[in-house]
Amino acid sequence: MDRRYTLLAILLIVAAFGLLILPDRDKPNEINPQELLTAIDDHARFLSTDLITERIIGSDPALQLIDVRSADQFRQFALPGAVNIPLDSLLSSQWRETLMQQGKDKVFYSNADIEADQAWQICRRSSFKRIFVMKGGLNYWYTSIMKCSPPKATAPSQEIDLYNFRLAARQYFTGGESAGAAKDDSSKGAASKVAEQVKVIKKEPKAASGGGC
Amino acid sequence: MLIFNTMNLKKFIRTNRLFLAALLFLIVIIAILLSLRVPTVTYRVNPDKVSAMLAESGNQMSPLSLFGLLSKNPTGIVVVDIRSSDEYSKGHIENALNIPVKELLQNRSVTFFQELEKSSTPAILYGNDQLQANGPWLLLQQLGIENVKVLQGGYAFYKTLPLADSLLQKSEFEWNVELTRIDTSEYLKVGNEKVVAASSENSARKTPEKVVPVKKPVSGGGGC
Numbered sequence: 001m002d003r004r005y006t007l008l009a010i011l012l013i014v015a016a017f018g019l020l021i022l023p024d025r026d027k028p029n030e031i032n033p034q035e036l037l038t039a040i041d042d043h044a045r046f047l048s049t050d051l052i053t054e055r056i057i058g059s060d061p062a063l064q065l066i067d068v069r070s071a072d073q074f075r076q077f078a079l080p081g082a083v084n085i086p087l088d089s090l091l092s093s094q095w096r097e098t099l100m101q102q103g104k105d106k107v108f109y110s111n112a113d114i115e116a117d118q119a120w121q122i123c124r125r126s127s128f129k130r131i132f133v134m135k136g137g138l139n140y141w142y143t144s145i146m147k148c149s150p151p152k153a154t155a156p157s158q159e160i161d162l163y164n165f166r167l168a169a170r171q172y173f174t175g176g177e178s179a180g181a182a183k184d185d186s187s188k189g190a191a192s193k194v195a196e197q198v199k200v201i202k203k204e205p206k207a208a209s210g211g212g213c
Numbered sequence: 214m215l216i217f218n219t220m221n222l223k224k225f226i227r228t229n230r231l232f233l234a235a236l237l238f239l240i241v242i243i244a245i246l247l248s249l250r251v252p253t254v255t256y257r258v259n260p261d262k263v264s265a266m267l268a269e270s271g272n273q274m275s276p277l278s279l280f281g282l283l284s285k286n287p288t289g290i291v292v293v294d295i296r297s298s299d300e301y302s303k304g305h306i307e308n309a310l311n312i313p314v315k316e317l318l319q320n321r322s323v324t325f326f327q328e329l330e331k332s333s334t335p336a337i338l339y340g341n342d343q344l345q346a347n348g349p350w351l352l353l354q355q356l357g358i359e360n361v362k363v364l365q366g367g368y369a370f371y372k373t374l375p376l377a378d379s380l381l382q383k384s385e386f387e388w389n390v391e392l393t394r395i396d397t398s399e400y401l402k403v404g405n406e407k408v409v410a411a412s413s414e415n416s417a418r419k420t421p422e423k424v425v426p427v428k429k430p431v432s433g434g435g436g437c
Contacts, residue, residue, distance in 0.1 A: 004231050004428070008231070008234075008235060011235065011238075011402070015238075015242060018242075018256050022246075022249060030256070031253075032255075033254045033256065033352065033356060034318055036352060037314070037315075037317055037349070037352060040314070040349060040352060041315060041346035041348075042312050043290065051281055073393060074382050077395055084214065087264055087268055088265050088267065088268040088270075089264075090264045091260055091261055091264055101404070111391050111392060111394070111395075112389060112390035112392045113344055114343060114344060114390060114391055115267070116345065116349055117344060118267050118351055119264075121348060121351050122260050122263055122264055125256075125260060125355070126260060127397050128367060137390075138393070138395060139390070139393065139394040139395065142395045167361070177325045183339065194216055203245050
């Protein structure tokens with residue numbers, strides 16, 4: 001046999017062993033630290049409490065709230081429709097499906113937004129899609145909506161609209177007359193306005209059917 | 214001239230076919246190796262450990278204890294300002310270094326933090342608010358730099374404080390934003406009334422909703 005062929009064969013075998021000592025890529029779906037830093041610096045992940053409230057009231061099917069506080073706190077009080085995934089069990093296989101749901105906006109919240117943002121970062125590193133953080137958290141939600149205070153009479157109309165929306169939202173969450181807000185005529189008007197709002201349900205585009213022969 | 218050249222080339226290929234094949238093979242291997250180049254900064258802690266670590270407390274430092282440390286020994290703790298250099302120049306905590314978020318993973322910054330870790334010098338990160346420093350802090354933790362903490366409330370809170378003995382009377386509640394501010398008893402009271410009100414209001418609330426589905430055009434498959 002030709003000696004040169006033997007040489008080539010040996011070269012191939014050596015190269016094959018080279019493949020064995022290549023560095024591991026054990027987590028191919030992880031994004032690298034630089035990408036993660038860019039994502040951290042981007043504030044598009046923060047959604048306002050008012051926006052979330054609006055989507056809760058409109059029972060938006062694409063909204064999935066995720067409560068990252070302890071189970072104890074979750075039992076005491078939580079936003080309607082929320083799932084409780086405490087921070088330390090975030091990556092357990094039990095919740096994988098919830099976090100991977102396609103076509104849903106997964107919104108993390110905690111009492112403030114610190115823990116929610118930590119949960120977001122861990123999930124972002126594992127390249128989960130459509131994940132968000134509720135800016136300000138439950139504490140801000142509570143003070144801005146359940147305890148909203150009227151703006152000055154001279155406030156711009158946007159602010160007054162926002163106040164009316166919050167009053168209506170408070171009525172939605174408490175079930176009405178109790179908070180003393182319902183006596184206000186404007187709030188009733190706003191409440192019906194919320195109910196009448198035309199809802200837009202976005203449908204996920206179906207996978208393009210590939211043509212073939 | 215040209216004909217002579219191509220003739221020559223053909224002859225060259227014919228006689229050295231094996232050599233050329235080996236050369237091509239090597240080039241392909243080298244190209245693959247180059248594309249596999251490991252990024253300069255890598256995670257040292259896997260995600261499961263990170264989420265377990267987050268459950269522990271002690272990742273944050275209150276402005277009061279920072280003030281105490283700085284007044285005792287100004288060089289005992291490294292203070293890092295992660296805001297932009299513009300904001301930094303307008304005012305910052307005394308002796309703070311400026312490493313903007315965008316430059317956090319540059320070689321210079323990473324080696325700086327790694328040296329702090331090696332010499333186990335404590336460090337503290339702050340941004341405008343606590344949230345701004347929280348993300349970079351968690352990233353550093355994942356890179357294996359564990360001697361860094363976050364300033365509670367951030368700079369916006371720190372600069373409003375009259376840092377004096379009167380602060381000693383403040384409790385943890387005022388620093389830690391993750392403690393709940395919701396008065397559940399108040400909410401539950403409201404909630405009970407909801408049960409009563411619900412029966413009468415149920416019919417009123419369920420006004421038919423207009424639903425306008427938005428359909429996106431589905432790209433059709435091409436035929437032959």
